[in-house]
Amino acid sequence: MPLYDRFGRPVTNLRISLTQECNFRCFFCHREGQRFLAKNEMTPEEIERIVRIASRLGIRKVKLTGGEPTVREDILEIVRRIKPYVIDLSMTTNGSRLKELAKPLAKAGLNRVNVSLHSLKPEVYKKITGVDALNDVLEGIEEAVKYLSPVKLNMTVMKGLNEGEIWDMIDFSAKTGTILQLIELEAPREMTETAFFRKYFYPLKPVERELERKAVEIRERTMHRRRKYFIPTDYGVAEVEVVRAMHNTVFCANCTRLRVTSDGKFKTCLLRNDDLIDFLSAMRNGASDAELVDILKRAIFMREPYWK
Ligand SMILES: Nc1nc2c(ncn2[C@@H]2O[C@H](COP(=O)(O)OP(=O)(O)OP(=O)(O)O)[C@@H](O)[C@H]2O)c(=O)[nH]1
Ligand SMILES: C[S@@+](CC[C@H](N)C(=O)[O-])C[C@H]1O[C@@H](n2cnc3c(N)ncnc32)[C@H](O)[C@@H]1O
Ligand code: SF4
Numbered sequence: 001m002p003l004y005d006r007f008g009r010p011v012t013n014l015r016i017s018l019t020q021e022c023n024f025r026c027f028f029c030h031r032e033g034q035r036f037l038a039k040n041e042m043t044p045e046e047i048e049r050i051v052r053i054a055s056r057l058g059i060r061k062v063k064l065t066g067g068e069p070t071v072r073e074d075i076l077e078i079v080r081r082i083k084p085y086v087i088d089l090s091m092t093t094n095g096s097r098l099k100e101l102a103k104p105l106a107k108a109g110l111n112r113v114n115v116s117l118h119s120l121k122p123e124v125y126k127k128i129t130g131v132d133a134l135n136d137v138l139e140g141i142e143e144a145v146k147y148l149s150p151v152k153l154n155m156t157v158m159k160g161l162n163e164g165e166i167w168d169m170i171d172f173s174a175k176t177g178t179i180l181q182l183i184e185l186e187a188p189r190e191m192t193e194t195a196f197f198r199k200y201f202y203p204l205k206p207v208e209r210e211l212e213r214k215a216v217e218i219r220e221r222t223m224h225r226r227r228k229y230f231i232p233t234d235y236g237v238a239e240v241e242v243v244r245a246m247h248n249t250v251f252c253a254n255c256t257r258l259r260v261t262s263d264g265k266f267k268t269c270l271l272r273n274d275d276l277i278d279f280l281s282a283m284r285n286g287a288s289d290a291e292l293v294d295i296l297k298r299a300i301f302m303r304e305p306y307w308k
C-alpha cells in the first residue's frame, strides 16, 4: 500500500536527480527545481539504500534524471543496484551517450527511456541545447528502440523556435516507433511575468484541440491525468502525450511523485523553492532505516499541489 499525502495523493514513484552536471546548455532548463549548484552527489550505495527504504513504503517506480544522468561514470552500477527494488525503472536523458549506453543500460535493468529531442533541424537543435549533437542523439534513439521499450521523445515546445515542427515530430515518432511527449514550457509562478517566459511560452491547449479532432483514440494516464492521442500518419499511428502543467490544477491533483535531489534531499514539488528535506546528512551520520523512514514520511506530509 502506498503512503498518501494530506491531499489524498498516493506517492508511488521517486524522481531521482543523479547529478547537476550536464554536457548540454539548454537555455530554458529548470534543473529539476534544484536552484543551487550541488557538488555533493549521492553514491550508488546511498541511492540504493533510499530506494530500498522507499520501496518498503509502496514506491515501485523510479525515474532517473539530472542534469544529465549519463554523465555519471557509475550510471550502470546505479541502475543495477536499484532495479531489484522497483517494477518500472526509467531514465530521462538528452540522448548524447545513448548510442554506446542503450544496450548496457538495458542489460543493467533499465526498463525504458525518455530522450529529449526538441528539434529535427540541426541549427534549431543547437540554438536550444547549445551543442551540435543532433546526429549523435538520433543515432542514440535508433539504438535505444532496439533494447528499451517504450522509448519516448520529449519535445519542449517554444514559441519562435520549434512550434512549427510539431507535426513533423509526430511523423518522426510514428516512423521510429517512439512515443512523443509534447511539453509546455514550465516555470514557477514568479517567473511567468518575465520577458523570458512571455517570449518563449507556447500554449499547447490549441494543439491539444487539434489532436483531439484528429485522434482515432484518446486515453488518459493516471499520473497527472495526462492525455494520450493516437494520431494517424503516413507511417502508422503515432502516440502523442501532452504535458501541460502550467496553471493546471488537475495535473497537480494527480501528482504521485516525490523528488530526490542529487545531493540527497527530498523535494516535494518541481516548482516550489521551500520544500527540501535533507536525508543524506542523517544517512552519513549513521541514521537507522527507521529514522530514514521518518524523514521520508515528513517529506510526504509536506507535499502540496502547486496549482490549486
Ligand atoms: N510540473 C511538473 N512537471 C513535470 C513533472 N514530472 C515531469 N514533468 C515534466 O514533464 C516533462 C517530461 O518529463 P520526463 O522526465 O520525461 O518524465 P515523465 O514524462 O514525467 O515520466 P514518464 O512519462 O513516466 O516517463 C519534463 O518537462 C518535466 O519537467 C511533475 O511532477 N510536475
Ligand atoms: C531537466 S531534464 C534532465 C534530463 C536530461 N538532461 C534531459 O534533458 O532529458 C528533464 C526534462 O525536462 C525538460 N525541461 C527542462 N526545462 C524545462 C522547462 N523549463 N519546461 C519544460 N520542460 C523542461 C527537458 O527538456 C527534459 O525533457
Ligand atoms: S540536457 Fe537536460 S539537464 Fe542538460 S541543460 Fe538540457 S534540459 Fe537541462
Ligand code: SF4
Pocket: 224, 245, 251, 252, 253, 255, 256, 268, 269, 270, 271, 272, 304, 305, 306, 307
Ligand atoms: S505538485 Fe504540480 S507542479 Fe508540483 S511536482 Fe506535482 S505536478 Fe509538478
